[in-house]
Amino acid sequence: MSRRFLIFLLLFPLAISAQDTRYPKDEFRSPLDIPLILAGTFGELRSNHFHSGIDIKTQQRQGLPVYAIGDGTVTRIKVALWGYGKVLYVAHPNGYTSVYGHLQKFSPKIEEYIKKIQYTKKSYEVEAFPEYGEIKLEKGEIIAYSGNTGGSSGPHLHFEIRSSISEKPTNPLLYGLEVRDATNPTLLGLYGYPLSENAQLNQSATKTQINFTKQKDGSFLADKVTALGTIGFGFVGFDRQDLAANKNGVYSVRQLVNGQVYTDYDFESFSFAETRYINTLIDYDHFGKYRQRIQKCFKSPGNHLSIYNTLVNDGKIKVNEGLSYTVEILIYDLEGNLTKLVIPVEGKKQILKIKDETPKTENYIIAKRPNNFDLGIAKVYFPANTFYENFYIDLKEGTDTVMIHNNRVPAHKNFTLTFDVTKYTAEERKQLFIARLDKDLKPSYASTYKRGNTFSTRTRYLGTYTLAKDTIAPTIRTKNFKNKQWLTNYKYLSLLISDDLSGIDTYSATLNGEWILMEYEPKTRTLTYNFDDKILDKKQCLLKVNVKDNVGNSTTYEVTFFRK
Numbered sequence: 001m002s003r004r005f006l007i008f009l010l011l012f013p014l015a016i017s018a019q020d021t022r023y024p025k026d027e028f029r030s031p032l033d034i035p036l037i038l039a040g041t042f043g044e045l046r047s048n049h050f051h052s053g054i055d056i057k058t059q060q061r062q063g064l065p066v067y068a069i070g071d072g073t074v075t076r077i078k079v080a081l082w083g084y085g086k087v088l089y090v091a092h093p094n095g096y097t098s099v100y101g102h103l104q105k106f107s108p109k110i111e112e113y114i115k116k117i118q119y120t121k122k123s124y125e126v127e128a129f130p131e132y133g134e135i136k137l138e139k140g141e142i143i144a145y146s147g148n149t150g151g152s153s154g155p156h157l158h159f160e161i162r163s164s165i166s167e168k169p170t171n172p173l174l175y176g177l178e179v180r181d182a183t184n185p186t187l188l189g190l191y192g193y194p195l196s197e198n199a200q201l202n203q204s205a206t207k208t209q210i211n212f213t214k215q216k217d218g219s220f221l222a223d224k225v226t227a228l229g230t231i232g233f234g235f236v237g238f239d240r241q242d243l244a245a246n247k248n249g250v251y252s253v254r255q256l257v258n259g260q261v262y263t264d265y266d267f268e269s270f271s272f273a274e275t276r277y278i279n280t281l282i283d284y285d286h287f288g289k290y291r292q293r294i295q296k297c298f299k300s301p302g303n304h305l306s307i308y309n310t311l312v313n314d315g316k317i318k319v320n321e322g323l324s325y326t327v328e329i330l331i332y333d334l335e336g337n338l339t340k341l342v343i344p345v346e347g348k349k350q351i352l353k354i355k356d357e358t359p360k361t362e363n364y365i366i367a368k369r370p371n372n373f374d375l376g377i378a379k380v381y382f383p384a385n386t387f388y389e390n391f392y393i394d395l396k397e398g399t400d401t402v403m404i405h406n407n408r409v410p411a412h413k414n415f416t417l418t419f420d421v422t423k424y425t426a427e428e429r430k431q432l433f434i435a436r437l438d439k440d441l442k443p444s445y446a447s448t449y450k451r452g453n454t455f456s457t458r459t460r461y462l463g464t465y466t467l468a469k470d471t472i473a474p475t476i477r478t479k480n481f482k483n484k485q486w487l488t489n490y491k492y493l494s495l496l497i498s499d500d501l502s503g504i505d506t507y508s509a510t511l512n513g514e515w516i517l518m519e520y521e522p523k524t525r526t527l528t529y530n531f532d533d534k535i536l537d538k539k540q541c542l543l544k545v546n547v548k549d550n551v552g553n554s555t556t557y558e559v560t561f562f563r564k
Helices: 003-013 108-121 272-281 284-290 426-430
Strands: 038-040 054-057 065-067 072-079 084-091 096-101 103-106 124-126 143-147 158-164 184-195 212-213 219-220 224-240 253-258 261-268 308-311 317-319 326-332 337-348 364-365 371-374 378-382 392-393 395-397 401-404 415-420 432-437 444-445 449-451 454-459 462-470 473-479 492-500 503-511 519-521 526-530 540-549 554-562
Touching: 038 158, 054 143, 072 108, 084 103, 084 143, 096 540, 103 108, 108 392, 224 326, 317 326, 317 337, 378 401, 432 454, 473 554, 492 503, 492 540, 503 526
Parallel strands: 219 337, 224 337
Antiparallel strands: 038 054, 054 158, 065 143, 072 084, 072 124, 084 096, 096 158, 103 143, 184 224, 212 219, 224 317, 253 261, 253 326, 261 308, 326 337, 364 392, 371 378, 378 415, 395 401, 401 462, 415 454, 432 444, 432 462, 449 454, 473 492, 492 526, 503 540, 519 526, 540 554
């Protein structure tokens, strides 16, 4: 047992006893003093992960006060360019931790605490773990202001409630937070899957879309399905709250076959260790082609999710000739609003019109084993269990480019791609990097490790990779002021920085020779300095900014301004 955990138990002795299946409904207040309207729900399907909290709209603006939902102590503060951006973690006496992400800034006492660390480390990106009780908070105390930092695509508050012991997040709406929702989930599509050898569905041996119509009672009825062998179903759908147009995730899904529950899963809670298995819950091949997520009502190989309450035959349906089946898919939101889909299935053997023509290549991946491939100018190594299932992998080599299958197969672990750069001079290698090419052949930087005659990168993304060359240094220019301008009444100054190829790696700035904290917002390419950070003792000030890209090209920019 760690020292930090022992201290936690001494300070909060109720932590263990509070961890039961009942969630406190009246102990926490809302983190915002506005009606809660959601842009994102807990468990929502995101890229390679489930959403671990709720996204609360902040009326399309930043700077709304964010409140501690209960008495507690700050246990973690992080400032990052991506992810949650500026984020705060607060432990509460009842055994839960609340998380507040994408913040604009912290409250004065927390801001002062973290800025001391930033100036000591001379870094904007920092992470701190205050001692328990060092920064105490009271319920309803302003702890921060809402923002748009990190990977946020618009102003909102990302809010979580986790177990302080297991760190598993749970649905924050289970704790009594009120969101208006009397709207049923929306059903967009239905698909059937032949799953066993020689199985068929609607005269097809591959995935088939199934039509359905809305009935007078509001439920949906699918066209009759003829099938034989083991089959499964999947759907495309979303949930929508009353006051928002956002297409959010559903809360729970049940599949019944002739009245028996075959599948039952919900998004009450999950662990961060399992969240990447979302790629087995959805039809990833379909997502790679159409950017649309089909949720499977059956469990695929490699799926280790703990969200299932009931599974009969992994949710797969064995259809026998001459028998009829009634399949029901029930889609709920957290308020119990229901969308019901009925699928009549008839066991009948028919002549196949569409055969399974999965392309076969020279190379076959055994998912549970490590796999090595030599591509001439490059080698690729897949550790055991990189993939969820066995498959034929398509590999091609070019002069400086290799193709590693396509984006329709998910990788659960990082694999290693290594290029031989023997033919390049030491000087040329300085500006070379490994790049991943998108569908338009536009390169993007892949973290490149250079050692002797080899360059390597570790990644989870299949696709086309090449060696690219970046010879152009980053650009820097002022944004809200000009050289030799008086800035007496300015609260801040800002500059624009950019790099056309390998991307920004590091930046630093000095004011009259002293290091200053400049906040970087990659989405707007803006560096900002707040004049409140440091007292200026000179009327004439020299600002010097240095920016390096990912291959080491560097630009230094100097500008003079005046201030009383």
